[in-house]
Amino acid sequence: MRDDGAKGRGCRIGRRQLLAGAGAGLLCLPWTRRGSAASPPTLVTSIRSLSNPYHAVWKQGADAFAKSVGLQHTVLVSEGNSEKGISDIRAMLARTGGNMILNSDPNDTPDARPIVEACAKAGAYVVTQWNKPADLLPENFNPYYVSYIGFDGVASGRTIAEHLFKAIGGSGGIIGIGGLISNTAAIERKLGLQQALAANPNIKLLDFQVADWKATNAYTITNGLLTRFGDDIKGIWAANDDMATGVLEALRAAGSAGKVPVVGIDAIKTGLDAVKSGEFACTMSSNPFWQGGMGLSIGYHAATHAIDVAREPPLHRQFYGKTTLITRDNVDEYVATNVKSHPALHYNDLWGNIAGPLRGNQAAPARAG
Structure with missing residues (x-):
C-alpha cells in the first residue's frame, strides 16, 4: 500500500x-x-x-x-x-x-x-x-x-460431547443428531463425537440420525427416538444449535426438558437462552x-x-x-458482549x-x- x-x-x-x-x-x-x-x-x-x-x-x-x-x-x-x-x-x-x-x-x-x-x-x-x-x-x-x-469440527464435536457426558454423570445412553451428510462441518463434528465415545466406554450411542441442519427435521426425529428409547436417553448431542432447538422442543413436549441435557454448536440466541435456563449443557461459538x-x-x-x-x-x-465454549459459567458475559452488542x-x-x-x-x- x-x-x-x-x-x-x-x-x-x-x-x-x-x-x-x-x-x-x-x-x-x-x-x-x-x-x-x-x-x-x-x-x-x-x-x-x-x-x-x-x-x-x-x-x-x-x-x-x-x-x-x-x-x-x-x-x-x-x-x-x-x-x-x-x-x-x-x-x-x-x-x-x-x-x-x-x-x-x-x-x-x-x-x-x-x-x-x-x-x-x-x-x-x-x-x-x-x-x-x-x-x-x-x-x-x-x-x-x-x-x-x-x-475445527472434530475438536468442537468432541468438546461438546465430553461436556454432555459429564452432565449425565459419565454413563448412560445418548442419541446424536447430525447435519448434512456430505458437509465438512457435519462430518468433522460427528468424528469428534465418535472420538469422545471411544474414550468413554460407559456412554452408549443409542442411535445417530441426520437432520440436515434443520430444527423441524430434528424435532420429528427426536420425537421418534423418544418413543423408541424412552428413559434410556440420558442426553442428546446435536451438531448445531438450530437442530438442538428442535430437539429441545420435542423434549419440552415430552416433559423432559431440563432433565435430558442437550448440547449444540453456533451460540444462536435460543441456544444461549437454553444454556442459561439449564436445558442445554453447552453450546459453542465460531x-x-x-x-x-x-x-x-x-x-x-x-x-x-x-x-x-x-x-x-x-x-x-x-x-x-x-471458537468459544459457552456454559452457564460464561453465558451472561457472552450475551452481553456478542448478542446485546x-x-x-x-x-x-x-x-x-x-x-x-x-x-x-x-x-x-x-x-x-
Missing part, C-alpha cells in the same frame, strides 16, 4: 491515518481492478438462509463491514439448495462483470469447487468458509481465491459476526492489493478460526482470529503462499 494516501469513495488518507482508523474498525483502501481504475466492486455474501439465526448474525457482520467502506452489499441465500446457491453466484458474476468480492459459506462441500472456479474465471475475489474439498487449494487460483476459513465481516475484509484487502496473496504464508490461505472489529487485523492450520492440510506441488 502506498504511503502518499489512499483514494476510494472520495476519501484521501495517509498511511498513519489508515492504521489509526483500523483501530476503530474503519477501512478506506484504494479500489483498482487488474491494474486500472474501475467502478467500486459489489460485496457479496452467499449463505444458506436468513431464517437460520446463525446466518442472520453473519449477515449483520457483513453489513457492518460494507458500511465501513461505503460499498453496496448483496446477500444471496441458497435455502439449502446447492444448485440454487451456485447458480445465484454465477448470475451475480455475470451481472457485475466479475467486479465483486464474495464471502461464501457453500451449502455443501462439493459446491466450493464450481464457486471458486467461476470466481477465478470472472476475475472476482472469493473467500470460502466451512466447506471445501481437501484438494481445492487457494494457491492454485491466485490471486482470486484468497483464503479458506474453517473451524463468532458469525466476525465471519461475515472479516471474510469480506480479507477479500477486500486482496482486491485492493493491500495484501499480495501469493506472498502470504500458508497459514493465511487456509486456517481454523477460534457486538465487539468492534479491527478490519485490518486480518489474521488475529487464527487458531491454527487445517488438520491434514494438502499442499500444491509448487506452493506459492
Whole structure:
C-alpha cells in the first residue's frame, strides 16, 4: 500500500491515518481492478438462509463491514439448495462483470469447487468458509481465491460431547443428531463425537440420525427416538444449535426438558437462552459476526492489493478460526458482549482470529503462499 494516501469513495488518507482508523474498525483502501481504475466492486455474501439465526448474525457482520467502506452489499441465500446457491453466484458474476468480492459459506462441500472456479474465471475475489474439498487449494487460483476459513469440527464435536457426558454423570445412553451428510462441518463434528465415545466406554450411542441442519427435521426425529428409547436417553448431542432447538422442543413436549441435557454448536440466541435456563449443557461459538465481516475484509484487502496473496504464508490461505465454549459459567458475559452488542472489529487485523492450520492440510506441488 502506498504511503502518499489512499483514494476510494472520495476519501484521501495517509498511511498513519489508515492504521489509526483500523483501530476503530474503519477501512478506506484504494479500489483498482487488474491494474486500472474501475467502478467500486459489489460485496457479496452467499449463505444458506436468513431464517437460520446463525446466518442472520453473519449477515449483520457483513453489513457492518460494507458500511465501513461505503460499498453496496448483496446477500444471496441458497435455502439449502446447492444448485440454487451456485447458480445465484454465477448470475451475480455475470451481472457485475466479475467486479465483486464474495464471502461464501457453500451449502455443501462439493459446491466450493464450481464457486471458486467461476470466481477465478470472472476475475472476482472469493473467500470460502466451512466447506471445501481437501484438494481445492487457494494457491492454485491466485490471486482470486484468497483464503479458506474453517473451524475445527472434530475438536468442537468432541468438546461438546465430553461436556454432555459429564452432565449425565459419565454413563448412560445418548442419541446424536447430525447435519448434512456430505458437509465438512457435519462430518468433522460427528468424528469428534465418535472420538469422545471411544474414550468413554460407559456412554452408549443409542442411535445417530441426520437432520440436515434443520430444527423441524430434528424435532420429528427426536420425537421418534423418544418413543423408541424412552428413559434410556440420558442426553442428546446435536451438531448445531438450530437442530438442538428442535430437539429441545420435542423434549419440552415430552416433559423432559431440563432433565435430558442437550448440547449444540453456533451460540444462536435460543441456544444461549437454553444454556442459561439449564436445558442445554453447552453450546459453542465460531463468532458469525466476525465471519461475515472479516471474510469480506480479507477479500477486500486482496482486491485492493493491500495484501499480495501469493506472498502470504500458508497459514493465511487456509486456517481454523477460534471458537468459544459457552456454559452457564460464561453465558451472561457472552450475551452481553456478542448478542446485546457486538465487539468492534479491527478490519485490518486480518489474521488475529487464527487458531491454527487445517488438520491434514494438502499442499500444491509448487506452493506459492
